[in-house]
Amino acid sequence: MRKSQYVSMALIGAIALVAGMLSVATAAHAQDNQAGGALTQHKLPELPYAYDALEPYIDAKTMELHHSKHHAAYVSGLNKAEAELAKARAANDYALVQHWSRQAAFHGGGHYLHSMFWTIMAPPGKGGGGKPTGALAAAIAATALVAQATLPIVSGDGFDTELVTTVPGPELANDVYFSTHTYREDTRPEVLEFIEAYQAEYCRPPENAFAALGFDAVGMIVDAMERAGSAEGEALRDALAVTKGYKAVTGEITYSRPTGVPVKGVSIISVKNGQYKVEEVWMPEVE
Numbered sequence: 001m002r003k004s005q006y007v008s009m010a011l012i013g014a015i016a017l018v019a020g021m022l023s024v025a026t027a028a029h030a031q032d033n034q035a036g037g038a039l040t041q042h043k044l045p046e047l048p049y050a051y052d053a054l055e056p057y058i059d060a061k062t063m064e065l066h067h068s069k070h071h072a073a074y075v076s077g078l079n080k081a082e083a084e085l086a087k088a089r090a091a092n093d094y095a096l097v098q099h100w101s102r103q104a105a106f107h108g109g110g111h112y113l114h115s116m117f118w119t120i121m122a123p124p125g126k127g128g129g130g131k132p133t134g135a136l137a138a139a140i141a142a143t144a145l146v147a148q149a150t151l152p153i154v155s156g157d158g159f160d161t162e163l164v165t166t167v168p169g170p171e172l173a174n175d176v177y178f179s180t181h182t183y184r185e186d187t188r189p190e191v192l193e194f195i196e197a198y199q200a201e202y203c204r205p206p207e208n209a210f211a212a213l214g215f216d217a218v219g220m221i222v223d224a225m226e227r228a229g230s231a232e233g234e235a236l237r238d239a240l241a242v243t244k245g246y247k248a249v250t251g252e253i254t255y256s257r258p259t260g261v262p263v264k265g266v267s268i269i270s271v272k273n274g275q276y277k278v279e280e281v282w283m284p285e286v287e
């Protein structure tokens with residue numbers, strides 16, 4: 001839904017960057033020509049994948065149009081502009097030098113941007129596909145906040161990181177909502193005990209639910225070892241599989257469903273003016 005906005009913002013930045021790079025490149029190239037160097041013939045690069053490889057996100061027709069029409073036209077436009085520029089220079093026709101310099105910058109920009117565009121995408125399973133998670137997802141949100149996006153941003157537990165507030169700064173870190181593992185503002189004794197112990201050990205409260213989650217993972221393995229009376233692989237696996245009522249910090253863990261996903265609470269966290277707040281703790285009914 002918001003992807004197009006992120007792409008647009010990234011593109012505007014890229015265009016500005018490339019325009020800067022290009023004016024330097026064109027100036028350097030112009031000097032080469034003046035010194036009598038041969039003109040470089042720019043070529044349309046081959047796509048690193050088939051036109052339909054990015055479907056269903058980008059259809060084959062769109063890719064073909066951008067590659068065989070747009071990009072090809074920029075490449076031939078750049079070649080022509082550079083050839084004409086050389087002629088204008090040789091004729092000392094400064095009005096034409098200015099005209100063809102602008103044409104070279106325009107077509108060169110299109111060529112560079114399209115070339116970059118093809119290589120920053122990849123088909124699913126070959127470096128592309130899936131949804132951004134973790135720090136990447138948070139960084140995308142942070143970028144949107146830095147650009148002063150005025151839309152609410154909603155996500156899952158990948159947003160449970162300080163990046164959401166430290167990157168844009170507290171004034172711009174607004175209107176972000178995400179779900180995560182429950183433990184903050186939960187008054188179960190195991191939660192209070194964990195926060196106190198963490199604070200004593202590290203002199204600060206746990207930064208997010210992942211601290212509790214990591215603690216729970218290790219705690220569950222220890223619990224299974226104790227029940228199995230062994231640390232041997234198979235015995236440990238069997239003991240883990242029948243975990244019942246383990247009082248983890250992030251919720252009570254019982255493996256009762258075929259999916260292996262325990263029934264646990266979910267916290268909805270909001271970020272306003274750089275402050276995280278638990279808006280709601282939702283507890284599912286035990287099946």
Ligand SMILES: [Fe+2]
Pocket residue numbers: 065066067070071114
């Ligand atoms: Fe295009």
